[in-house]
Amino acid sequence: MPGPDDPDPAGAAGRGDPARGHERTGRSTQQTTGRTPSGSANAQGAHMTQPAPEVMPGLEPPSVPAAGERAEDGGGAAPRPARLAGPGGAALQLQLDAFLARAGESLIGFRRDLHMYPELGYAEHRTTRRIAERLAEAGLRPRILPRGTGLICDIGPEEGPTVALRADIDALPLQDEKDVAYRSTVPGVAHACGHDVHTAMVLGAGLFLAQQARAGLLPGRVRLLFQPAEETPGGALDVMAAGGIAGVDRAFALHCDPRIEVGQLGLRTGPITAACDKVYVKVTGPGGHTARPHLTADLVYALAKIVTELPSALSRRVDPRSSLSLVWGRVAAGSVANAIPDDGIAEGTVRCLDDEAWHRAPEMMKALLHSVAAAYDVEASLEYVRGVPPTVNEAASVQMFRDAAAQVIGDEAAVPTPQSLGGEDFGWYLESIPGALARLGVRTPGSATEYDLHRGDFDVDESCIGVGVRVLTATALTALWDGGRQGESEPVEGAALA
Incomplete structure (x- = not known):
């Protein structure tokens, strides 16, 4: 389908070296698998570029707070991010209106095309090609990731702050159950989480x-991250390994939320999604006859104790506010009623809202597992598979979302949203750089029908796409201007304080 026909300007290639970490501990009694970022991205701290005299009136940067001026919330807090208010907001609205009048239908068509041809994680070759084609048509230079799926694209000058906007591009292994013209044509694969919309x-x-960049209106650079394999997960780490967040000052993402109506933006400061890891416990013993459990190790009883005692013991080793939880999904042992088996397994997930507790969880669980197993004279091994860290929203970045939504949707657009114990690999980015994930309303206002995520009948009110374009655009501009002001006002390291 034809895509948006708006140019243009060429963006610079991504900067920074790839960075990826990989952690594993020995497997005799415990194995921890998963990939972790190798460290924080380097903030550039560059000054923003002031717009040229011919810039459209009203889109000039907001006034810089006077020296010594502070936020009214006290306690030495950082200044509240100023929005592009007044004439600037009005001019931005007019330009967005004009852009969406031209490109809105083709963006919906682009979403429907992706919806009809969904691809699973690390198989998003067609999706990547379609995105790259649209960006190249606008004069941009997308850079495909080394594995061949997903891409990075820079917009605007290298001078000044850099803001990243992230979209995940993979689908789910579910059958599309909707009766619509754009229903998935791929058996057993569907965009049931809104990644086509993102x-x-x-x-x-x-x-x-x-x-805007072509007109000289960007005071920095915007980096588009079209990330593969969010559901797998692991795609965020591939983006990071390719230098995707090197030099990025803040990152933002929207996620569809069918519980919120179109025109609303769900915001939360602090943890918004949880860490999600998988655990595999194997218990072994000599086995024997159920008539003589005292002559062997009663493995099923020991496994039952592990399954019931570990969750409560683990939750009491950390601050209750971390919401660390262990829930089993599969337990199996034995094949007949009168024989004590010689092995058994338990599989489950660990979820957590606190980054520190998440990092401590494997060692805590290993110690507790061995303690319980030793009491019943069985051997127990643990394989702990890292998933994703919690997504923890930075307060200043959430405020940028709020200010942007007020500009381009309305003052009542931002609504509170609850924490979720679901996993989201956007958390990998926020372990290294500040940023925020917000929930975008996709339910038709007044509709009694609700489509939950990860269901075969999931769909959205497609007017949400225009709302998302407005919010992401205004948030990026707000962050660029604010990033420039903060860079200019930061004290020189080592300078004496008054």
């Missing part, structure tokens, strides 16, 4: 911002 929104925001 992709269309970031593409639309990128095309609009490219237009």
